[in-house]
Amino acid sequence: MTPWITYRPCPQPLHFATSSPQRLPNFDLKFSESCIFSINSTEAIKLTINRDNKTSFGIKVFETGNFPDPYAKDKEGQLAKVEGWYSPFQSFPLTVTSRSKSVSVLISSSDIDHFITPYAIEFVAVKRMLSFKLFACKCFPSILTVSRDQPLNLLSQGFPFGYCSNLNCFTEISLENPVNTSDEESLQIQFNSFQTDINLEPLSLQIPFGDEKRELISYASVISMIKFLTVDSPKIFLNFTTKALQDDIGFNLTIKRIKRNKECSCHGTESNFKILSEKNDSVQYTFDGVKCPFMECYWDIQPPKDSKIYHYIIIKLNLSHADDGDFVEECDTNFGGGARSCIRYDSKHIGTANEVGIIVNDVSRFILKRDASVRVW
Structure with missing residues (x-):
């Protein structure tokens, strides 16, 4: 059976930036579609990128004119990159300005929702006053x-x-x-x-x-x-x-x-950090959310140093959050491939009751390294 595939041309691919702000066309991105827009100007080009809270689309902006050799070598002409959770930018709108008089904007989607346009991109010609x-x-x-x-x-x-x-x-x-x-x-x-x-x-x-x-x-x-x-x-x-x-x-x-307040220090010392390395460790910590509005507490959970066998680590968190600004984050280090992976638990993950017991880590004993540890923040 031949799959049904629909191809559409991209709307208005060529644009010219002037001193008056303009916007790239909005259109509903279909599944696995990509479009590229070219913007030319007689000056540098300033782009302002807004996005909705969506993770299934990407935007890349490339300078397509001449720019310094070190920049070309390091970034391959890439001026901005927005890709789901892996965007290097944590706040929007994102504003970037080119050194060249020409840029290309590549937009791609893996979304099956045909009714949401997850981006808005404005562009305008500007004079670049000073090189950083x-x-x-x-x-x-x-x-x-x-x-x-x-x-x-x-x-x-x-x-x-x-x-x-x-x-x-x-x-x-x-x-x-x-x-x-x-x-x-x-x-x-x-x-x-x-x-x-x-x-x-x-x-x-x-x-x-x-x-x-x-x-x-x-x-x-x-x-x-x-x-x-x-x-x-x-x-x-x-x-x-x-x-x-x-x-x-x-x-x-x-x-x-x-x-x-003295009771707002994490471990009763001038340190946010504490190591747990016994075979069975438990920590019970309660604080007054009104008296202690800012707290950052860290525990590094390690296998016992004198152990001659491999360990796996199981952690159970009983969480009770005061508000949406509170969270607990757990990161594994040297489990398997050695890279750190992190999971964050906040009020959205623990339900309306704001209390839950979570098995954070249950790792195969065959892949755990002896120097593996778990960081709880």
């Missing part, structure tokens, strides 16, 4: 201090125009010397804007842990949107690495001191 390469290739200072009264603003190199490739920027950020006070104090990071390439540019956050540093989070845009990250320690370490030249993306962070 003049100032984007320097790291931020290696040591920074957060004042008790004045928040610290930390921008990625060249923000918001972009940053260069092959950067490895490390900074130690500390709260200024404590004063005579009984207040419990923490550092809080506010993510004002965060757009980096998901595969190439992570921002790693570490805290002191004895004589070592422990990573709390390697923040890339694949992680669901969070606005704040609170650290019990008065000192944190940030490491930002880049592999490719990027334009019109980066991050803007505000780091400030906040007062905390």
Whole structure:
């Protein structure tokens, strides 16, 4: 039997950008359809991309004119890429500006819903006033201090125009010397804007842990949107690495001191991090959601160090969330192939009662490595 396949031409594939904003045609994308639009201009081209909450379509924007050699080598002319959950951009509208006078926009779909147009793309001709390469290739200072009264603003190199490739920027950020006070104090990071390439540019956050540093989070845009990250320690370490030249993306962070109730510290110490390595460990933790509006607690669950046999790890979470902003995330490391995979549980996953018991991990004992662990955040 021959399958029934319908082919349609793409609407109005050629466009010319002027100083007046225009939009690419809207049309309902069928299953496995793709369209490409070409936009030319006498100036640079600014595109504003909006999307609905859909994961079954993709948009790629390519510069089709001349652009710098390092950019061509790193990005192959690709200006933006939006692909379902794997988009390197976590907030919309997404705005990008070309260096060339010509761009191509490729839109593809794997959606069977014929009645939803999941995108809106506006374009306009603009003058590019300044190249970010003049100032984007320097790291931020290696040591920074957060004042008790004045928040610290930390921008990625060249923000918001972009940053260069092959950067490895490390900074130690500390709260200024404590004063005579009984207040419990923490550092809080506010993510004002965060757009980096998901595969190439992570921002790693570490805290002191004895004589070592422990990573709390390697923040890339694949992680669901969070606005704040609170650290019990008065000192944190940030490491930002880049592999490719990027334009019109980066991050803007505000780091400030906040007062905390003593019962709002995760483990009763100046650390958000705790290791569990016994054969049977249980943790019961209850906190007042009104008194403790910002908490980030981490447990690293490891097989016993003295064990001579392979282990698999079973974790059961009994969750009760206060509101939609609360969540628990579980990540496996070195199970099977060695890559980390994460699952997040929030109020949408635990039902209207907001209480549930979840088997987070039940891993085959034949593939588990001895150094496998589970991180619970």
